[in-house]
Amino acid sequence: MTLPLGLLRTARPRQWVKNVLVAAAPAAAGDLFLHRTLLQLPLLFLLFTAAASAVYLVNDARDATADRAHPDKCRRPVAAGEVPVPVAYAAGTLLAVLTPVTAAVLCNPATAGLLAAYLLVQLAYCVSLKHVLVIDLAVVTTGFLLRAMTGGPALGIPLSRWFLITAGFGALFMVAAKRYSEAVRAAREERADRGATRPLLREYSDGYLRFVWQLAAGGAVLAYCLWALESGGTPAGVLPWRQLSMVPFILAVLRYAVFADRGTAGTPEDVVLRDRPLAVIGLAWTGLYAMAVADV
Structure with a gap:
């Protein structure tokens, strides 16, 4: 076996x-x-x-x-x-x-x-x-x-074009945060060769990788907000669920950015699956978006 x-x-x-x-x-x-x-x-x-x-x-x-x-x-x-x-x-x-x-x-x-x-x-x-x-x-x-x-x-x-833009910037945010975390980890372990984990890390500075994930985070938030606002109004007496879903989305990005800033976002799946506050925020976003889709 x-x-x-x-x-x-x-x-x-x-x-x-x-x-x-x-x-x-x-x-x-x-x-x-x-x-x-x-x-x-x-x-x-x-x-x-x-x-x-x-x-x-x-x-x-x-x-x-x-x-x-x-x-x-x-x-x-x-x-x-x-x-x-x-x-x-x-x-x-x-x-x-x-x-x-x-x-x-x-x-x-x-x-x-x-x-x-x-x-x-x-x-x-x-x-x-x-x-x-x-x-x-x-x-x-x-x-x-x-x-x-x-x-x-x-x-x-x-x-939707906004779906593609949001997904693209969100993916770049996680990828750049992962690379930044790998670079920070390599620096903390004081490796003589920073490329021991990933050779191309020698070519990136910490400042550049931080700039990329911050830019991507901002792009994802902006695109999602424009997407939610462009969806239009809702019938009288009904809460604007899609617009309200912007709150947990932004909180989720901010929460993930904490791990990116610490240099502990090297394994995105572990961050997403193990951080309970992020899971709660994700459930809140899921609920609000589901209400928006159902047009309740």
Whole structure:
């Protein structure tokens, strides 16, 4: 069972929570609980999980030699020898081929196209783009944005420009906060080579990464507020739920910014899943947005 378990660990199960973003477009449109949406979303989640797993397998196979010299990454299954490099390449390639084909058969060509684009961009990142200044931030942000977009074409839901802008800036905020946290952690551990965790960190200054996540946070808040205000008024005697949802959204950004500023946002999934105040704020936003969609 060493090989199957090693392949599973290489696929990063903890990262699969990111693929919940496939529900973003139908949720924003108020179609989340429609019968066809509930049937299609689990499939989209599995397809993006397979696509992301393909990228992780190829990435770890390609970086196996470098990972063996890293104090933390040396425990990855490929670097540790639990999964042979050719097996990791073969499994990643197989998933990369089958995922868009499956999407074309079970969903539609647009969904297959988005998954193929995700795979091409992320594999290009593994090969070379992760070494290109600024482009690396854009590529990782694009991965989050494509997840959030996929539910639209898959379910025939038009994507609002404000939805795309908010999702894009929100993704950049989290990506830049992650990079900033990695840089702060490296500085605290006083590593002689700041690139020991991620080589490109040597090229970024702390001030620049802080500027990026602050700019992205401001862009996300502004876009969301314009989106909420543009939705128009509500019938007399009914609370403006969509506009009220701006309050928990802003609070959520401010709360996450606390971890970004401390340099402890290196693992976004841990921040989102383990911070109780952030979870409460998220539930409050979900409730208010749900009321807005229901037009109660």
